[in-house]
Amino acid sequence: MSDLTPSDLTGLTIAEARDRLRKKEITARELTEAHIAAIEAANDALNAFVVATPDKALDMAKASDARLAKGQGLPLDGLPLGIKDLFCTRDVRTTAGSAILDDFKPVYESTVTQNLWDAGAVMLGKLNMDEFAMGSSNETSHFKPCVNPWRADGSSKPLVPGGSSGGSASAVAARIAMAATASDTGGSIRQPAAFTGTVGIKPTYGRCSRWGIVAFASSLDQAGPITRTVRDAAIMLGQMASHDPKDSTSADRPVPDYEAALGKSVKGLRIGIPKEYRIEGMSAEIEALWQQGIDWFKAAGAEIREISLPHTKYALPAYYIVAPAEASSNLARYDGVRYGLRVNGRDITSMYEETRSEGFGAEVKRRILIGTYVLSAGYYDAYYIKAQKVRTLIRQDFERAYQEVDAILTPATPSPAFGIGEKSGDPIEMYLNDIFTVTVNMAGLPGISVPAGFSKQGLPLGLQLIGRPFDEETVLRAAQVIEDAAGPARRPDAWWLGSTSAADAPKSPKAAKPAKMAKAAAKKSS
C-alpha cells in the first residue's frame, strides 16, 4: 500500500498512475478501491454512472496486480475506466440511455472495450448519456440528467455536463474515473469535454471500430476517449483504435504511437483560423479565448494563417438531415421482438407501435420522424441527397484549407455549460451547441477539445483543434501547446461531499455509504 490518500489516487492522471503501478509504488487494487469509494460518494449528486460494477472492477484489478507483480504489466494495466453506456459490454446491462433496451445484457463485447480490457484496463461501470447519443446536455437520458461537477462561482445551480457523453465527461472531471470512453456523432465527445474542463478527442472516421457500439448515425459515429490531459488522450486513443474486420468502415492502417508524438515542437506548424467561425453574436468571452489560443501558438513558434471554410454555416442544417435519416434506419431494429422492451398490442403492427411509443423518448421520436420524413417517397432527393452533396462541399473546403495549413484552431462551443432545463424547450437552440464541432463529423476529420480557460463565472471553456484525416498525431501535439499554456488542470470543488473534503473520504469502499444508484445497479449487473 502506498501512502497516497484516496483523493491523491483519484487525482492521478493515467500516465502518472501507469508509471507508479509499474514501479510498484501503488497497486491496482488500492487505485480501484479509491475510485469505487469516490463513485459511491459522488454518484447520488452527479448521476454519472447508470451501472456500477465494483465486483468486476476488483476482479480485474486483482488480475492486473498479478501481472504487474511479475513485471508483465500491459499498457493500461490496473487503470480504472468508465464506459459510456453506448458500448456493449458482455453480461453488463447496456441501454444507450434508453428505456427501449430495457434490461439488455449483451452476449458480446464491443471491439473498443475489448481492446481496453486486453490492454489490462479495469471497468468501473457504465456511464450516463443522452438517449441514443441524441442530445447536447445529457437531459434526454432515460436515467435522468447527469450533473456537471463544475458550478458557477458562488452558485449551487446544477449545470449540464454537455452531451451526449455527459456521464463520461462528468465522471472524469469529478475524479471518479481516470478516463472514459465516449462517442461523437456531431460533437458528443468535444462539447462535454469543453463543458467540464476535460480533454476529448474524436479521431478520424474509421480509426476506432464501431462494432458493438449502439448505432446512431453510421456515417458520422466515431468513438474516442475523454481524459484529463492530452497525454492521457494519446494513451487511451492508442489502445482504443484498431483495424477491425467486423466493421467494414474500419481503417486498415497501423495505429501510430500517439504518445510519442507529444512534446515535439510546433515551430513552423501552420495553424489555420477559419473566418467563418466568427459567428454573429459570438460572446466576447469566447472571442477572447480564441485570440488567447492564437497568441499561444504564435509564442510557440507556429505560423497563424486566416483561412476560409465557406460552407461552414450549412454543416448543422445538413447534419440535421443526414443524422436523423441514418438514425431512423438504425433504430428500426427496436421492435420488441429480439431484445429490449415489448408492449403488447392487438396485432403485430400495434405491438411495434406501442413498444416504440413507450420505449423511445421525445427527442428520439422527433429525430426518427424527421429522418423518416426526409427519406420518404418524393423527398429523398430534395433532402438526403442534397445534404450529402453539401457534405461533399464541406469536405472540399477542408481539403483546400489543408493545402495551406496543418491544423485548424476554433472555439469548441459557443458558450460554457448552461443550467439544467434552460435549453430543453427549443430543439434548434439545443442543436446550435454543436455549431463548431459538427463540421468535423460531416468531413470525417479528427478533432480535439482542450481546456483553455475559464468564463467570468469560473466555468471551463475549451478550444478545438481539427486535423487532416488520420493525422491525430499533429492534433495531439498541437493540443499539448494549449494545455501547457493554459496551466495545470483544475479540479472542481467536491461540493457533493458536503462538509467533508475529498481528502477525508473513506479509504475503504466498505466503510463508505453506498449510493442508491450504484448499489441497485451493481445488483442488476451481477
Added chain:
Amino acid sequence: MKVDEATVRHVARLARIKVSGQEAQSLQRELSAILDWVEQLDAVDTNGVEPMTRVEAMALPQRSDAVTDGGIPDQIVKNAPLTEDHFFVVPKVVE
C-alpha cells in the same frame, strides 16, 4: 407550417411509432420548425456535386462467403422478451 397533422400521422405510421393527438400537434410544430430551418440548404449550389458516400476513398473489404460463427441459439434468444424452443414469438401475422 411545413407539415400538417395528417403528414405527421403518416410519417409516424411509417416509423411504427404511435402518437397521441397532443403529441401529433407538438410534433407538427417541431418538425415544421426543423424543416424550415434546414431549408437554408436551398441557397447552396450543388449542381454537378457528387453526394458524399464515403468519408475517405476506400475499397469495401471483401471476405470469402463462409460461415464464421453459429451454433449459439441460446445466446441469440437470450435477451428476447418472448421465445419458445429458440424461436422468437410474435403475435400471429397470417390467418
